[in-house]
Structure formats: structure tokens, C-alpha cells
Amino acid sequence: MMIYTLNVRGVFPVNCYALINEQSQHGFLVDPGAQGEDILAVIHEKHWQIEKILLTHGHFDHTGAVNFLRQNLDIPILIHENGKDYLQNTTLNLSACCGEHILVDDASFVHDGDYIQLADGSLALKVLHTPGHTPDSVIYYNADGHYALVGDTIFKGAVGSTEYPGGNKTDLAHSLKKIFALPADTILYSGHSRPALLAQEQQRISVSRR
Numbered sequence: 521m522m523i524y525t526l527n528v529r530g531v532f533p534v535n536c537y538a539l540i541n542e543q544s545q546h547g548f549l550v551d552p553g554a555q556g557e558d559i560l561a562v563i564h565e566k567h568w569q570i571e572k573i574l575l576t577h578g579h580f581d582h583t584g585a586v587n588f589l590r591q592n593l594d595i596p597i598l599i600h601e602n603g604k605d606y607l608q609n610t611t612l613n614l615s616a617c618c619g620e621h622i623l624v625d626d627a628s629f630v631h632d633g634d635y636i637q638l639a640d641g642s643l644a645l646k647v648l649h650t651p652g653h654t655p656d657s658v659i660y661y662n663a664d665g666h667y668a669l670v671g672d673t674i675f676k677g678a679v680g681s682t683e684y685p686g687g688n689k690t691d692l693a694h695s696l697k698k699i700f701a702l703p704a705d706t707i708l709y710s711g712h713s714r715p716a717l718l719a720q721e722q723q724r725i726s727v728s729r730r
Contacts, residue, residue: 521643521665523709526562530554531618532581534711537669540568541642548636548643549589550574550660550669551711553581556588563593571638574645575599576671577657578606579684580615580622582711587624598636600649601629603656612685636660645669650699652692653680659699667707668718674699674708676716677724696725 524538530553540547546569552559563570570593573586578599586597599607607624610616630636632649645660650673657680661668672680673695682689699708704719 521662523667525709526552526559528553528555528559528585530581530584531620532712534581535709535713536585537709538563538568538570539643539645539669540566541638541640544638544640544642545569546571546638546640546642548572548574548638548645551576551582551671552585552589553711554584556585556592559585560589560592570595572636573597574636574660574669575603575627576659576669576673576711577654578603578613578624579654579672580610580613580618580620582671583607583613583624584615584620584622597624597627598630599627600647600656600658601631602651602654603627604629606654606656606686614684630658632658648698650695652682652688652690652695654684655686655688655691657695661702661706663703666703666705667709668699668702670699670708670710672711674716674721675710675713676708676721677713679725 526536534553537550615622634647659670706718
């Protein structure tokens with residue numbers, strides 16, 4: 521299984537990830553925030569068969585290319601159940617304050633503890649609800665591959681902001697504890713930074729709070 525980082529730039533740059541089984545070329549797309557035509561061109565060039573689009577949360581910089589890609593690929597969109605309001609409210613999803621109008625309809629909803637699998641069973645991701653940055657924030661964790669797609673809950677060298685609508689510092693602290701309970705060698709793939717080793721981020725935060 522390979523993880524490809526597609527660096528896309530809308531109002532903000534964001535990491536869009538493609539998780540691909542290199543034998544079957546089937547996979548998932550995570551947080552396509554902008555440049556839908558460019559993402560689609562890569563998908564066609566590499567002959568990927570994307571089965572689902574997974575969203576770590578409903579902010580527009582993570583969802584901006586969803587409608588275009590769904591129309592062209594005819595695949596489902598998955599987000600935590602708390603994300604419905606974010607997909608349907610341009611104030612909550614922050615697109616309005618940036619001069620955009622991004623709404624997403626007809627998403628399917630996931631819950632804490634769910635498993636998202638490729639059709640052939642070759643990849644399974646566990647959904648862990650990690651509110652704090654937003655109420656709908658989740659991470660997608662793969663135990664076999666020792667990695668997690670963490671959205672904006674934690675970055676290399678930083679933690680997610682709680683200043684936007686729905687943000688909550690107490691929730692974020694609980695979510696970080698949940699993430700730090702994962703194996704120390706887990707690689708964290710975030711929405712806006714380079715990959716980070718969980719053990720290093722845990723140590724950094726522990727030192728900063730002394």
C-alpha cells in the first residue's frame with residue numbers, strides 16, 4: 521500500500537492523500553481541498569480506481585474539490601456524522617469568510633470505531649473521532665501500515681487550532697490523548713504539514729507543558 525501526497529492549493533495549501541494498493545490500483549482519496557481537475561488528471565494518468573473520498577472534517581479547504589471529483593468518479597463521500605452542518609453551512613465551513621461558497625450534498629456518515637475497507641479487503645482504516653479542531657474531526661488509522669491520516673487535529677510541530685466555530689480546547693486535549701495511545705511508531709499524515717512520528721510529537725507536547 522502506497523500513500524501519495526498531492527499538494528493542492530486553493531485559498532490555502534492542503535495535503536490531499538491517495539492511499540493506493542499498487543497491485544490492484546484501487547484506493548481512497550483523503551481531503552481533496554482544491555484543484556479537482558489536476559487531481560483527476562493524476563488519477564487518470566496513474567490509472568487509479570478511487571473507491572471513496574474520505575474527509576477528516578468539513579472545513580472548505582479540505583472539501584473544495586469534492587463535488588467535481590464525485591461528479592466525475594461517481595463515488596461516495598464519507599465524513600463523521602457531526603459534519604453534516606459543516607458541509608451545508610458556509611459560515612461553519614469557513615468558505616464564506618474567504619469569498620467562497622462551498623457546499624457538499626449527499627455525504628455518507630461514519631462513526632467512532634467504524635472500519636472503512638476497500639472492496640477487496642486489502643486496506644482497512646479505523647475511524648477515530650477526534651473533536652477539538654471541529655466537532656466532526658476524525659482520523660483514519662491503519663494498524664498494519666503504522667500510519668494515521670489526522671487532518672487538522674495535529675501537525676508536525678503543532679496542534680490543531682480551536683479558534684474556529686465549533687472548536688474546543690478540552691475536546692482537543694482528549695483527542696490528543698486518544699492519538700497518543702496509538703503505537704509510538706505511527707506516522708501522522710496531516711492536512712498542512714510534513715509527516716510526523718507520533719513519538720516525537722508526544723515528546724514535544726510533553727516537554728512544552730512542563
